[in-house]
Amino acid sequence: MHSDMEGRAMKKILNDPKNVVDEMLNGFVYANEGKVERIEGTGVIYRTFQDEGKVGLVSGGGSGHEPSHAGFVGEGMLSAAVCGEVFTSPTPDQILEAIKKADQGAGVFLIVKNYTGDVMNFDMAQELADMEDIKVEKVIVDDDIAVEDSTYTAGRRGVAGTVLVHKILGAAAAEGKTLEEIKALADRLVPNIKTIGVAVSPATVPEVGKPGFQLEEDEMEYGIGIHGEPGYRREKIKTSKEIAEELVAQLKKAFNWKRGDRYAVLVNGLGATPLMEQYIFTNDVHALLDREGLAVDFKKVGNLMTSIDMAGISLTLLKLEDEGWLAFLKQPVSVPAWA
Amino acid sequence: MLTAETAAAWLHAFAEKINENKAYLSELDSAIGDGDHGSNLARGVQAMEEKLQAGGLETVQDVLKTAAMALIGKVGGASGPLYGSALIAMAKQAGEDEKDVASIVKAGLDGIQKRGKAEKGEKTMVDVWVPVCEALKSGALTKEVIQNAVDGTKEMKATKGRASYLGERSVGHLDPGAVSSGYLFEALLEGGILDE
Numbered sequence: 001m002h003s004d005m006e007g008r009a010m011k012k013i014l015n016d017p018k019n020v021v022d023e024m025l026n027g028f029v030y031a032n033e034g035k036v037e038r039i040e041g042t043g044v045i046y047r048t049f050q051d052e053g054k055v056g057l058v059s060g061g062g063s064g065h066e067p068s069h070a071g072f073v074g075e076g077m078l079s080a081a082v083c084g085e086v087f088t089s090p091t092p093d094q095i096l097e098a099i100k101k102a103d104q105g106a107g108v109f110l111i112v113k114n115y116t117g118d119v120m121n122f123d124m125a126q127e128l129a130d131m132e133d134i135k136v137e138k139v140i141v142d143d144d145i146a147v148e149d150s151t152y153t154a155g156r157r158g159v160a161g162t163v164l165v166h167k168i169l170g171a172a173a174a175e176g177k178t179l180e181e182i183k184a185l186a187d188r189l190v191p192n193i194k195t196i197g198v199a200v201s202p203a204t205v206p207e208v209g210k211p212g213f214q215l216e217e218d219e220m221e222y223g224i225g226i227h228g229e230p231g232y233r234r235e236k237i238k239t240s241k242e243i244a245e246e247l248v249a250q251l252k253k254a255f256n257w258k259r260g261d262r263y264a265v266l267v268n269g270l271g272a273t274p275l276m277e278q279y280i281f282t283n284d285v286h287a288l289l290d291r292e293g294l295a296v297d298f299k300k301v302g303n304l305m306t307s308i309d310m311a312g313i314s315l316t317l318l319k320l321e322d323e324g325w326l327a328f329l330k331q332p333v334s335v336p337a338w339a
Numbered sequence: 340m341l342t343a344e345t346a347a348a349w350l351h352a353f354a355e356k357i358n359e360n361k362a363y364l365s366e367l368d369s370a371i372g373d374g375d376h377g378s379n380l381a382r383g384v385q386a387m388e389e390k391l392q393a394g395g396l397e398t399v400q401d402v403l404k405t406a407a408m409a410l411i412g413k414v415g416g417a418s419g420p421l422y423g424s425a426l427i428a429m430a431k432q433a434g435e436d437e438k439d440v441a442s443i444v445k446a447g448l449d450g451i452q453k454r455g456k457a458e459k460g461e462k463t464m465v466d467v468w469v470p471v472c473e474a475l476k477s478g479a480l481t482k483e484v485i486q487n488a489v490d491g492t493k494e495m496k497a498t499k500g501r502a503s504y505l506g507e508r509s510v511g512h513l514d515p516g517a518v519s520s521g522y523l524f525e526a527l528l529e530g531g532i533l534d535e
Contacts, residue, residue, distance in 0.1 A: 092423065093412040120420045120454060124411060127427050131404065131434075 010209050012309075017206035021063045021085055028070055032336050036073050043083035043090055044098045045070040049334075055173045055182055056080070056102025059111040059166055060095065061118050062087040064205065064308045065226060068163065071304075071337025077170035078335070079108075086205050086308070087227045089117035095125030099134060107135035107179035109186070111165055113158025114142035137179055139186035141165055143195040143316065145254045146223025146232055157225050160268040160305040161193035161316045164329070167338065171328035192321055196250045197314030198243055199224040199231070199270060203307045222246060226270070226307040240277070244284035247315045252292065255319060259293030264300075264329055266316035271306035273313055278302070281313055298329045304337065341433075341440050345532045346402040347391050352526035354384035357519065367515040371502040376418060376515040383414035383422070399437040403430035417455070418516060421464065424450040440532060441475040448472050455499065462495035462502060462509060464516035471524050475533075482528060489513065489521040 014020060021043060028045065029038050036045050043063070059069045060082030069081035079102035084090035099108045108129065112122045119140060129136045142153075143161030150157055168189060172182055200220045202211035212228035215221060220238070223231030238246075257263075267282045269275070282301050289296055297320060305314070320326050357364070357380050365377030387409035396402045403426050411423030428450025432443045448468040457463040470488040474480040490513070497509035527533065 091412050091415075091419070093408050096408075121411075123454070124420060124423060124427065127424075127431075128404075128408070131427070131431060 010204060010206070012204070012206060014206055017209070020206050021083060024063065024066070025070070025083060028336075035334070035336070036070070039097050039101065042094045042097050044080055044094055044101065045073050045083065046080035046098065046101045047074050047078070049075045050104060051075075051079075051174065052104050053106055054104055054176055055106045055179050056099075056104055056108040057111065057166070057169055057173055058082065058095070058098045058102050058108055059162070060084070060090055060098065060122075061113050061115070062089060062227075064203070065305050067303070067337030068305045069166075072163065072166045072170075072335050074333065074335030076174050076331060076333030076335065077166050077338065078111075079104075086207065089115065089121045092121050092124035092128060095122055096128045096132075099125060099129045099136060100132070103134050107137065109169065109173070109179060109182050110136060110138035111162065111169065111186075112138055112140050113162055114140050114155055115152045115158065116154060117152065118158075135179055137183040139165070139183070139190055141190055141193070143190070143193045144223075144225065145194045145196050145250060146225075147230070150225055151229040152227060153225075153229070157229065159195045159197065159226050159316075160266060160314045161190075161195045161318070163268075163304045163338075164193055164264065164266060164316065164318050165189060167333070168325055168328040170333065171331040174331070188322070189318075189325065192319040193316060194251055194254050195266075195268075195314050195316040196222070196247050197224060197226075197231075197268075197270065197312060198222050198247065199228075199307075199310055199312035200237060201272065201311040202228055203271065203310035205308065220312075224310075224312065226305060226310075228307065228310070240281045241284045243313075244281055244288055244315075248285060248288045248292075251315065251317050255317065257292065257294060257319070260295060262295045262297055262320040262326075263289070264298035264318040264320055264326070265289070265296050266304070266318070267299075267301045268305055268314045268316065269303040270310040270312040270314065271303065272309045272311040275302070278313060281315075285315060297326050341399055341437060341443070341532050343396055343398055343402050345530055346399045347396065349526050349530045349532060350387060350391060350402070350406050352530055353523050354388050356522035356526060357381055357384045360518075360522065364515050364519055367513055367518060370512045371497065371505055371509045372515060373416075375416065376519065379414045379416055379418060380422075380519055383410040383419065386410070386413040399433040399443075400430045403427075403433055403443075418519070421451050421455050421516070424454040425468075426450075428453075440527075441472070444468070444475055444527075445472045457499040460495060461499045462492050462497040462514045462517075463499050464514070464520040466492050466495065466514070467517045467520040467524070471520075478533075480524070480528060480533060482525065485521050485524045485528070489517050492517040
């Protein structure tokens with residue numbers, strides 16, 4: 001039995017907390033047998049499907065955000081994902097292994113969330129790949145508009161919008177776009193993705209054994225990060241409709257949209273919020289975006305970028321500046337976590 | 340002269356110094372950081388030694404790159420990426436000219452600064468690498484140059500890295516990264532690589 005500092009039991013279905021990532025990855029590979037494999041001795045999950053002559057996509061980061069990032073490995077999305085320890089960046093040697101696996105002769109593109117450790121480690125992996133004559137480019141995703149500079153980040157954090165980057169770039173790579181074209185697409189795409197979230201209860205990292213922050217029974221916090229980094233305001237818990245109003249208002253300010261603008265919407269559960277609540281929230285967002293006169297051409301709801309057992313939700317909007325982006329979003333894929 | 344053999348011997352001597360001073364480095368780090376510099380580096384150099392002893396490394400670049408990979412996979416924290424970046428950059432430069440030690444070490448410094456964004460005078464390993472690079476360029480690297488550079492960090496105020504949270508309170512303590520970098524260059528001197 002694992003317990004927190006007050007001696008209360010941490011109620012999780014676990015064995016030794018030290019082995020969570022290793023055991024999780026083994027289970028993941030078993031569940032998706034034939035579609036994905038793991039490079040032995042690493043946290044690298046790669047797809048068995050090979051796309052000769054096309055650009056490989058590699059993403060990754062700390063674990064604890066499942067189904068990100070390994071859940072998006074497969075035909076039409078990522079070639080490989082590098083899974084670090086819980087909330088801890090993977091090391092460059094492992095990222096390099098993923099790059100080598102993903103390289104099908106046309107270079108490899110890295111999708112990195114904006115956290116200091118991730119940026120540093122993916123950077124180094126890129127330099128290592130360079131020495132092995134593998135062409136590598138990357139994009140840093142920083143879609144969280146809640147706060148500037150955070151516990152682990154200079155600038156804005158990378159959160160749920162990253163999944164849309166996986167999807168769109170994955171479709172572009174599958175279509176045969178070159179590394180340079182994918183880089184240009186990514187650089188245009190990322191500034192058009194913005195996310196903001198709210199948490200109603202904190203996450204517990206298994207090895208730590210107690211929640212990463214405290215919220216009173218009746219409190220929620222706007223703008224919390226996916227590792228429990230501080231947000232921008234605490235309040236008494238509100239209704240779904242009122243929360244949606246706050247988040248949409250923040251996004252409106254950030255995008256400065258006008259009636260008729262076209263958007264894609266992603267409502268993302270942070271781990272412990274039931275789909276029932278996610279759909280209720282989605283219903284409220286729908287009404288607000290209608291009122292704003294936005295054309296929502298693509299919607300997605302579900303647990304895609306979680307924070308272990310944090311309860312809460314995030315709302316991502318992508319401004320569809322380019323007709324091609326919508327087609328890429330709708331392109332069918334065969335990966336564990338995108339239907 | 341720098342060759343695959345002397346480069347491996349240099350790193351081996353560095354590993355020995357880290358192991359001998361593991362507790363001291365962690366003690367220095369406890370004063371102004373999180374107290375794990377010695378144990379982190381010791382874990383890293385152990386992995387490095389295993390890789391280097393496996394053999395099959397024919398060039399200086401191979402040796403430096405192998406060492407880099409071992410360190411970045413094992414050290415963690417900030418010093419793993421920083422030493423790793425230094426060695427990767429040095430390996431790249433060794434691919435250009437493996438005899439030119441001054442340029443190789445300078446490339447290492449550039450690698451550290453690119454990664455950590457620290458300038459001279461901020462109480463970091465950079466405060467050892469900069470004077471060492473200058474001395475190597477003019478063929479005047481001595482034990483005193485290294486020692487003075489390391490000691491010089493004592494009176495500096497940290498503005499980068501974890502020690503920067505302490506501000507003025509960091510004054511009066513040696514920077515652990517500077518001390519471990521000092522060992523790297525003492526090992527370089529003692530290895531006879533710089534002798535004609």
